[in-house]
Amino acid sequence: MTASIHWRENRIVQDRIKRAIAYTIVIIMAVAYIFPLYWLIVTALKTDLEIFQQPPPIFPPNPQWQNFGESTTYIPFWRYMWNTIVISGLTVLGTVLSCTFIAYGFARIRWPGRNIIFLIYLSTIMLPSQVTLIPLYLIFRDLGWVGTFLPLVVPHFFGNALYVFLLRQFLLTIPLELSDAAKIDGASELGILWHIMIPLMRPALAVVALFTFVQTYRDFLGPLIYLQNQQDWTISLGLKLFQNMYGAQWQLMMAASTLAMLPTIALFFFTQKTFVRGIALTGLKG
Amino acid sequence: MSITFRRPKLTKQQRRALMIGLLFISPAIIGFFVFNIGPIVQSLQYSFTRYNILQPPRWVGLNNYKFLIESDRVFRIGISNTLYMVLIGLPIHLVFNMLMALLLNTKIRGLSIYRSIFYIPSITPVVASTIVWLWIFNGQFGILNEFLKFLGFPAVGWLTDPKWVKPSLIFMGAWFGGNTILIYLASLQDVPYDLLESAELDGANALQKTFRITLPMISPVIFYTIIVNVIGYFQYFTEAWVMTANRDGSAGGVANSAMFYSMYLYQTAFQQFKMGYASAQAWILFMIVLIATVILFKTAGWVYYHAED
Numbered sequence: 128m129t130a131s132i133h134w135r136e137n138r139i140v141q142d143r144i145k146r147a148i149a150y151t152i153v154i155i156m157a158v159a160y161i162f163p164l165y166w167l168i169v170t171a172l173k174t175d176l177e178i179f180q181q182p183p184p185i186f187p188p189n190p191q192w193q194n195f196g197e198s199t200t201y202i203p204f205w206r207y208m209w210n211t212i213v214i215s216g217l218t219v220l221g222t223v224l225s226c227t228f229i230a231y232g233f234a235r236i237r238w239p240g241r242n243i244i245f246l247i248y249l250s251t252i253m254l255p256s257q258v259t260l261i262p263l264y265l266i267f268r269d270l271g272w273v274g275t276f277l278p279l280v281v282p283h284f285f286g287n288a289l290y291v292f293l294l295r296q297f298l299l300t301i302p303l304e305l306s307d308a309a310k311i312d313g314a315s316e317l318g319i320l321w322h323i324m325i326p327l328m329r330p331a332l333a334v335v336a337l338f339t340f341v342q343t344y345r346d347f348l349g350p351l352i353y354l355q356n357q358q359d360w361t362i363s364l365g366l367k368l369f370q371n372m373y374g375a376q377w378q379l380m381m382a383a384s385t386l387a388m389l390p391t392i393a394l395f396f397f398t399q400k401t402f403v404r405g406i407a408l409t410g411l412k413g
Numbered sequence: 414m415s416i417t418f419r420r421p422k423l424t425k426q427q428r429r430a431l432m433i434g435l436l437f438i439s440p441a442i443i444g445f446f447v448f449n450i451g452p453i454v455q456s457l458q459y460s461f462t463r464y465n466i467l468q469p470p471r472w473v474g475l476n477n478y479k480f481l482i483e484s485d486r487v488f489r490i491g492i493s494n495t496l497y498m499v500l501i502g503l504p505i506h507l508v509f510n511m512l513m514a515l516l517l518n519t520k521i522r523g524l525s526i527y528r529s530i531f532y533i534p535s536i537t538p539v540v541a542s543t544i545v546w547l548w549i550f551n552g553q554f555g556i557l558n559e560f561l562k563f564l565g566f567p568a569v570g571w572l573t574d575p576k577w578v579k580p581s582l583i584f585m586g587a588w589f590g591g592n593t594i595l596i597y598l599a600s601l602q603d604v605p606y607d608l609l610e611s612a613e614l615d616g617a618n619a620l621q622k623t624f625r626i627t628l629p630m631i632s633p634v635i636f637y638t639i640i641v642n643v644i645g646y647f648q649y650f651t652e653a654w655v656m657t658a659n660r661d662g663s664a665g666g667v668a669n670s671a672m673f674y675s676m677y678l679y680q681t682a683f684q685q686f687k688m689g690y691a692s693a694q695a696w697i698l699f700m701i702v703l704i705a706t707v708i709l710f711k712t713a714g715w716v717y718y719h720a721e722d
Binding site for chain 2: 145146149150152153156157160161163164166167170178179181182183225228229231232233236237238239240241244247248251253254255256257258259260261262263264265266268282284285286288291316341344345347348351352362363364366367370377380381383384385387388391392394395396399402403406407409
């Protein structure tokens, strides 16, 4: 009896030690992950002299809050932000719209050959974008689209295999009887999609919209290739290329970078659940 | 289409379903041909030409490929740097992300806070966060060297020393890995608890439980992240480009130590306007990625699919 009590006590102590170690590591890692963001904001609040001070002050003695305001005129910040939002917004619209239709066609309409065609379609996920980059650039150039938002936006109105996959998975879980009953009542496929499926799909559509928005908002290569006029740049292009052109005003670059991060971070905090659900969904692909 | 020809036996109803089905997926069909198949074939054609946009493409046969493989030194550096990233950087990142996920899966309190902290870097604009890393890695005024100095070590040229620039990029890359951490965490939380409990009753210790039960149970997710990231790392671009960009628009670091495949391809196509030569590079990349994917699928015997799937 005593031996087993002893054993149990030992175990509890062991568990506590393990737990303490886990907490310590997690907290150290969390601090390490936050540090670059902290350093970003701290540097944004420094004077141009404090930037080059050694050792660097860990907290600025007199925070320069006006740096944030100044950074929005150092580069045409609001203009770039607007461009980024417009491109991201249109991309979200195109992706959600097209993927809804495509996923419905694959999941809810029983036509011969749909599964094989879906697999072929799905394989495009594995295609490195570099392979199509040059011909697409030349096509858009011939169309006179280079230097406009169109090459960045229009392709998204023709579906995205990964998101079609996610929505299709979701639609497959909805019982077929639901649409069969509606069909007997004389509803068309479009009617079923609009009145029955879309309300049910809302959580999945939110995931697609959020992921698409964040992905487009972060993009650098696409705008770098297609946006040639300075007034059309996105925030990412603006941040990088201004630094190249006018040399580093580090505190202003940091202030502008902080502001550029705010929209996606805010979006994450307001829609955390959707994000977490979406991540679990992408992992389920395995 | 061939399906309808080979099987004229389709009932009227089936034919109707086929028509409606194809109508619904028509954006995908158009997208597939206009944005995928068409450009793939075209880039293969361009890869056999010399094409600078101003003059029409001129057929040069296999010359682009020959030159790339036999005499282009930067191209070779680009391949080896990219392989470095895929073969060293990626495994480090995935193992690290898995360790973080296992750690977060120990039922610690405040999970949603930690989850947010690890995830946020992966949703911030790459350029914005890379700018702060540029400053952290700065050889003269960077906090990292300041910290080394404090510990009594000599300063390191994180981004200027050819020896250090790739490890620096890998170090920074770990910070962007929150997405994978959360994918792993979500799958770890799905591992049935009774399985782990019965193993524990049989006397299995934590390591045995992890390697014999947890990891095999989530191996399909691990496999998925490997595939997706291998393809992604072969196209590694933005971080390295922003980290090493010079004022004149060139990039790639000292002695091309951070010249990656996609960066060289971008330079060839959009700065030197050698579209044919760049297309040959794109096709070689396509082949490399294809071979890597096939190898991964062929060696996927370790992936365990349980009955419910």
